Amino acid sequence: MTHIAKPxxxxxxxxxxxxxxxxRDYEGSLSTLCAGCGHDSTTAAIVQxxxxxxxxxxxxxxxxxxxxSSKTPTYFLRDAHxxxxxxxxxxxxxxxxxxxxxxxxxxGISGDGDSLSIGLGQLCHASRRNVNLTYVLENNGxxxxxxxxxxxxxxxxxxxxxxxxxxxxxxxxxxxxxxxGATFVARSFSGDKAQLVPILxxxxxxxxxxxxxxxxxxxxxxxHKGSTKSYMYTREHYRHVTxxxxxxxxxxxxxxxxxGEATEVKLHDGSTVLLRSVADDYDPHDRASAFANLxxxxxxxxxPTGILxxxxxxxxxxxxxxxxxxxxxxxxxADLCPGSGxxxxxxxxxx
Amino acid sequence: xxxxxxxxxxxATVNGTGSASANGMLMQAIFRMGVPISGKNVFPSNIQxxxxxxxxxxxxxxxxxxxxxxxxxxxxxxxxxKDDLDSVESGGWLLVDxxxxxxxxxxxxxxxxxxxxxxxxxxxxxxxxxxxxxMKNIAxxxxxxxxxxxxxxxxxxxxxxxxxxxxxxxxANDLAIKLGYDxxxxxxxxxxxxxxQPLDKTSDQIMIDGNTAVGLGCVYAGATVAAWYxxxxxxxxxxxxTKFCGRYRKTEDGKNNHIIxxxxxxxxxxxxxxxxxxxxxxxxxxxxxxxxxxxxxxxGLAYYAEIPAVFVNVQRTGPSTGMPTRTQQGDILTCVYCxxxxxxxxxxxxxxxxxxxxxxxxxxxxxxxxxTPTFLVSDLDIGMNxxxxxxxxxxxxxxxxxxxxxxKADLEEIEAYYRYLDVDGDEIPYRTIPGVHPKGAYFxxxxxxxxxGKYTEKSGPYLEVVDRLRRKVLSAKDSxxxxxxxxxxxxxxxxxxxxxxxxxxxxxxxxWEAEGMPVDVMRIRAFPFPDSVxxxxxxxxxxxxxxxxxxxxxxxxxxxxxxxxxxxxxxxRDYGGLPLSAKAVREGVSGAMA
Numbered sequence: 051m052t053h054i055a056k057p058x059x060x061x062x063x064x065x066x067x068x069x070x071x072x073x074r075d076y077e078g079s080l081s082t083l084c085a086g087c088g089h090d091s092t093t094a095a096i097v098q099x100x101x102x103x104x105x106x107x108x109x110x111x112x113x114x115x116x117x118x119s120s121k122t123p124t125y126f127l128r129d130a131h132x133x134x135x136x137x138x139x140x141x142x143x144x145x146x147x148x149x150x151x152x153x154x155x156x157x158g159i160s161g162d163g164d165s166l167s168i169g170l171g172q173l174c175h176a177s178r179r180n181v182n183l184t185y186v187l188e189n190n191g192x193x194x195x196x197x198x199x200x201x202x203x204x205x206x207x208x209x210x211x212x213x214x215x216x217x218x219x220x221x222x223x224x225x226x227x228x229x230x231g232a233t234f235v236a237r238s239f240s241g242d243k244a245q246l247v248p249i250l251x252x253x254x255x256x257x258x259x260x261x262x263x264x265x266x267x268x269x270x271x272x273x274h275k276g277s278t279k280s281y282m283y284t285r286e287h288y289r290h291v292t293x294x295x296x297x298x299x300x301x302x303x304x305x306x307x308x309x310g311e312a313t314e315v316k317l318h319d320g321s322t323v324l325l326r327s328v329a330d331d332y333d334p335h336d337r338a339s340a341f342a343n344l345x346x347x348x349x350x351x352x353x354p355t356g357i358l359x360x361x362x363x364x365x366x367x368x369x370x371x372x373x374x375x376x377x378x379x380x381x382x383x384a385d386l387c388p389g390s391g392x393x394x395x396x397x398x399x400x401x
Numbered sequence: 402x403x404x405x406x407x408x409x410x411x412x413a414t415v416n417g418t419g420s421a422s423a424n425g426m427l428m429q430a431i432f433r434m435g436v437p438i439s440g441k442n443v444f445p446s447n448i449q450x451x452x453x454x455x456x457x458x459x460x461x462x463x464x465x466x467x468x469x470x471x472x473x474x475x476x477x478x479x480x481x482x483k484d485d486l487d488s489v490e491s492g493g494w495l496l497v498d499x500x501x502x503x504x505x506x507x508x509x510x511x512x513x514x515x516x517x518x519x520x521x522x523x524x525x526x527x528x529x530x531x532x533x534x535x536m537k538n539i540a541x542x543x544x545x546x547x548x549x550x551x552x553x554x555x556x557x558x559x560x561x562x563x564x565x566x567x568x569x570x571x572x573a574n575d576l577a578i579k580l581g582y583d584x585x586x587x588x589x590x591x592x593x594x595x596x597x598q599p600l601d602k603t604s605d606q607i608m609i610d611g612n613t614a615v616g617l618g619c620v621y622a623g624a625t626v627a628a629w630y631x632x633x634x635x636x637x638x639x640x641x642x643t644k645f646c647g648r649y650r651k652t653e654d655g656k657n658n659h660i661i662x663x664x665x666x667x668x669x670x671x672x673x674x675x676x677x678x679x680x681x682x683x684x685x686x687x688x689x690x691x692x693x694x695x696x697x698x699x700x701g702l703a704y705y706a707e708i709p710a711v712f713v714n715v716q717r718t719g720p721s722t723g724m725p726t727r728t729q730q731g732d733i734l735t736c737v738y739c740x741x742x743x744x745x746x747x748x749x750x751x752x753x754x755x756x757x758x759x760x761x762x763x764x765x766x767x768x769x770x771x772x773t774p775t776f777l778v779s780d781l782d783i784g785m786n787x788x789x790x791x792x793x794x795x796x797x798x799x800x801x802x803x804x805x806x807x808x809k810a811d812l813e814e815i816e817a818y819y820r821y822l823d824v825d826g827d828e829i830p831y832r833t834i835p836g837v838h839p840k841g842a843y844f845x846x847x848x849x850x851x852x853x854g855k856y857t858e859k860s861g862p863y864l865e866v867v868d869r870l871r872r873k874v875l876s877a878k879d880s881x882x883x884x885x886x887x888x889x890x891x892x893x894x895x896x897x898x899x900x901x902x903x904x905x906x907x908x909x910x911x912x913w914e915a916e917g918m919p920v921d922v923m924r925i926r927a928f929p930f931p932d933s934v935x936x937x938x939x940x941x942x943x944x945x946x947x948x949x950x951x952x953x954x955x956x957x958x959x960x961x962x963x964x965x966x967x968x969x970x971x972x973x974r975d976y977g978g979l980p981l982s983a984k985a986v987r988e989g990v991s992g993a994m995a
Contacts, residue, residue, distance in 0.1 A: 106839075107839065107842070108835075108836065108837075108838065108839040108841070108842050109836050111680075111835055111836075123844075124844060124856075128842075129839050129842050130842055131835035131836070131841075131842050131843070131845075132842075132843070132844035132845060132846075133676070133679065133844075133845045133846075134844065134845065134846040134847065134848065135672065135675075135702060135847065136672075136698050136699060136702055136847060139668060139669070139672045139698075139699065141669075141672075142628075142664065142668070142669040142670075142671070142672025142673050142676065143672045143673070143675060143676035143679070144676060145662065145669075145672070145673050145676060146626065146628060146662075146672060146673035146674060146675060146676025146677035146678075146679075146680070146684065147676035147677060147679060147680040147835070148676075148680075149626050149628075149660045149662060149673065149676070149677050149680075149682070149684075150625070150626050150676070150677040150678075150680035150681055150682035150684065151680045151681065151682075151835065151836060153836070154680075154835060154836045171665055171666065171669070172665070172668075172669055172672070174665075175664070175665040175669065179662075367660075367662075368660070371657065371660050371661075371662075372655075372656055372657050373656060373657050373658075373659075373660050374652045374654075374656040374657060374658045375656070376658075378625040378626060378658065378659070378660065378682050379625075379680060379681040379682050379834060381625060381658050383623045383800065383801050385658060386620075386623040386625065386650070386658065386659075387620075387621055387623055387795075387799075388620065388621065388645075388648075388649040389795065389797055390794065390795040390796070390797050392649060393621070393793055393794065393795045394792075394794070396617075397607055397792040397793060400607035400608055400609045401432070401433070401606075401607055401608070
C-alpha cells in the first residue's frame with residue numbers, strides 16, 4: 051500500500067456541488083492497484099456519489115479490512131477520516147465508531163476474502179445490528195495480494211488462473227444478506243458506473259446497514275476463460291432487475307408508495323429512492339419473492355443487479371439501543387459522572 | 402481450636418438449590434454484627450446439580466484471605482459427603498442433614514457430628530418440592546444461628562428488608578430459620594466454642610464483588626461505549642455497568658447516554674471498543690483469558706495505531722478453557738506483551754474491589770494520556786467473591802484526563818496536522834476526534850507508517866515510530882499506581898506480590914513478625930514498573946515473588962523488565978485454582994528457602 055500523492059490540479063470549468071467542491075476534492079492518493087482493476091472503477095463511483103451528495107469529506111468515516119479492496123479507502127476522500135483495520139474485522143470497528151458518533155457518515159470497503167471467509171461473522175452481525183454503514187463488497191472471486199487463491203465467492207466449476215477447478219459451494223453475499231434481514235441489499239458491476247453511483251447514493255442515505263455487492267474483476271488473477279467473475283463473463287451474464295435514482299429532499303418518513311411502475315421509498319433523511327423494476331415480477335420490497343427470483347436467476351448463471359431489496363428500516367443500532375440523539379462523544383463529563391452524593395447513597399445498599 | 406470471632410466454616414451444597422442466597426444471608430448477618438468476614442464461592446461451571454462450596458472466614462482482626470482449614474463444615478450434599486467429612490479440622494464440627502441414614506462406614510472420632518433433620522422438618526412444614534429444597538438451605542442458617550450465636554434480630558430485620566413486598570416469602574423464611582434454630586438449641590450445647598461476638602469493625606465497610614466495582618468505576622470514569630461477549634468470570638462486570646447505567650445514565654427524556662453492545666465474539670468486542678475509542682468515546686470491553694487470546698490481533702492494532710482502548714481481564718484458570726470457575730493469575734505476561742510483534746502495554750493489577758473501582762477510572766485516564774491500550778487485570782477471586790472493603794468515595798473535583806487532543810479551535814490555528822509526530826518531545830503525539838475539523842482527518846492504519854501517518858516500508862521511518870512507542874509506554878511508570886510497600890524494622894528478606902494475593906501475603910508477614918522474623922512486603926500494582934520496584938528488590942539480598950500461576954509470570958516480568966538478577970529473586974507459586982491462603986504463602990516461602 052505504497053503511498054503516492056495525487057497531484058492536485060483542477061480544470062477551472064469542473065462542475066461544483068452545493069458545497070462548491072468539485073469531484074476532485076473527493077479523490078484520494080493515486081491507486082497502486084493493477085491497471086484495469088475493477089476496484090479503481092468502484093473507487094471512481096464512490097468519488098462521484100459523495101460529490102453528488104455534497105457531503106463534507108471530514109464528516110465521513112471510511113474503513114476497511116485487509117486485501118486489495120481494503121487498500122482503496124486511501125484512493126478516495128483524502129479529507130475523510132480513514133481506518134484500515136485488521137483482516138475481516140472492519141465491521142466491528144465501524145460499529146464501535148458509529149456507536150460513539152452516529153452523526154458521521156460511514157462507508158466500509160471490503161472484498162470477498164475479507165467479508166466472506168475471515169470476516170463472515172462480522173458481516174452478518176453488523177447487518178443484524180443494522181449499523182448505519184454502507185458496506186461495499188468488491189467481489190472478484192479471488193485472493194489478489196496472496197496471488198490467486200479461490201475465495202469463498204468462487205462459483206462451482208469456475209477455474210483458477212493455473213487451471214484448478216473450484217468444487218466448493220459459493221457464499222453469495224446478496225442471498226446471505228437477504229436471509230439476515232438486511233434492509234438494503236444491492237448488487238452492481240464496477241464496469242457500470244451509471245448503475246453503481248445512484249445505488250451508492252441511496253445506500254449512503256439509507257439509515258441502517260446497506261450491502262452493495264460489486265462485481266469487481268481482478269485483471270491479474272481472475273480474468274481468463276473459465277472465470278465467472280471476469281469482465282467478459284459479467285458483461286455477458288449480468289442484467290438490471292431494478293433501476294434506481296435518488297431524489298434528495300427533506301420531509302417526513304412515509305410508507306412505500308406506488309407511482310406507476312416505479313415505487314418511491316422515502317428515507318429517514320427525507321430523500322426519496324425511485325425504484326423501478328425492469329425484470330418481470332421482480333418486487334424489491336418483498337423479501338421472500340425477491341429471494342426466490344434471485345435464486346432462480348442465479349441458478350441460470352445470470353448476475354442480477356440493481357437495488358435488489360429495500361425496506362427503509364424502523365431504525366438503526368442506535369434506535370434499537372435507545373441511545374440519546376446527541377452523539378456520545380459530545381456528552382460532557384459532567385453529564386456522565388453521578389458524583390459523590392450518589393455514590394455515598396449507593397454504598398448503603400452494599401451493607 | 403480457635404474461638405470467638407476467629408473461625409472458618411465451609412458449606413457444601415448442590416448448585417441451583419438456592420444455597421447462594423442462604424449463604425449470602427449468613428455473610429450479611431455476620432457483617433452487620435460488626436464482625437470482619439470474607440466469603441469464597443467455590444462453584445462449578447454448571448447451572449444445576451453439581452457440588453458447590455461456600456467458605457466463610459470470620460476474623461476479628463480483619464484478615465480476609467482464604468482460610469486454610471475449617472472448624473465447621475455444613476454437609477448438605479450427599480455426593481461430596483466423604484470429602485466434606487474429611488475436610489473438618491480435627492476437634493471441629495460437622496453439621497449434617499440427618500433426615501436420611503448416612504453411610505456408617507464414613508465416620509470420624511476426632512470431630513463432633515451434629516445431625517439436624519432439615520429435609521424432614523421442611524417436608525413437614527412446607528409444600529412443594531422446590532420450596533422444600535430452598536427452605537432446607539434457609540433452615541441450616543437457622544441452626545448455624547444457634548450454634549454460632551448469630552444475632553437473630555439482625556437476621557429477622559434482613560429478611561423483612563429483603564421480602565418487604567413479599568410477605569409470604571418473609572414468613573416462609575422466618576419459619577425455616579426458626580426450625581433450624583430451635584432444633585439446634587434443643588439438641589446441642591449452643592453456642593459452640595467457635596462463635597460470634599458483636600464488634601464495631603464494619604461500620605465504614607461495604608460488602609461488594611470486584612466486577613460490580615469495575616462496572617461502577619467505568620460509569621464514574623465517564624465510559625459511554627461498552628462492548629463485550631459473555632464469559633465467566635467477567636460477565637458480572639457488564640452486568641454491573643448495565644445496572645448502574647440504567648440508574649445513572651438516562652437522559653431526561655428516558656434515552657441512554659451510553660451504549661452497551663453484546664458482540665458476536667471477543668474479536669468483535671475488541672473491534673467495537675477500538676472503533677469507539679478511535680472515534681473519541683471512553684470505551685471498554687471486559688473478558689477473561691480466552692477472550693484476550695482472541696482479541697490479541699486487535700490489541701496490537703490499538704497499540705500500533707495508538708488508540709486508547711480499555712480492556713478488563715478477569716483472569717480464570719488456564720490454559721485453554723481451563724477451569725472457568727477457578728481463579729488464577731495466569732495472564733500477566735499475556736496482557737503485558739499481548740499481540741504479535743514487539744508490543745508492550747500498561748497493565749493495572751487491583752488487589753480488591755476497592756482498587757477495582759479506582760483503577761477502572763485510572764485505566765481510562767492512562768489510556769487517553771498515553772494513547773495506548775490499557776489492561777485492568779483482575780481475577781475470579783476478586784471479581785466474583787464478595788469482599789469486605791472500605792466504602793467507596795468520590796472526589797467531585799476529579800476531571801477526566803483526555804490527554805493530548807486537538808479541538809476545533811486548535812486545528813483551526815495549526816498549519817498542518819500529523820498524527821504521529823512527537824511535537825512536544827514527550828513521546829506522545831496529538832490526537833484528533835473524527836468529524837471535528839477537516840484538518841484533523843488522517844488515515845489510521847495497522848500497517849507500517851511513518852511519523853506523519855503515511856504508509857511506509859522503509860526501515861528508518863518505521864523504527865522512528867516503534868522505538869518511540871516503547872519509550873512512550875515505559876514513560877507511564879510514574880503515572881501508574883505505585884507499589885504498596887510495608888517495611889518492618891530488621892527485615893530479613895523481601896516479599897513481593899501482586900493482585901489478590903495481597904491479603905494472604907500480609908497476613909503471613911504478620912505471623913512471621915510475631916515469630917521474630919520481620920519481612921518487608923511490596924505489592925506491585927502496575928506495569929510499567931515504577932523505579933521503586935527495582936529499588937525495593939535491591940534493598941534485599943533475597944526477595945520471594947509470590948503469585949498464582951505455574952510459570953512465575955511476575956518473576957519473569959521482573960527479570961525481563963528490570964536489571965535485577967536471578968540470585969536476588971526467588972519464585973513462589975500457588976496455582977491450583979483456589980484463592981491464596983496465608984498458610985500457602987508461609988509454606989511456599991519455607992519450601993523455597995530450604
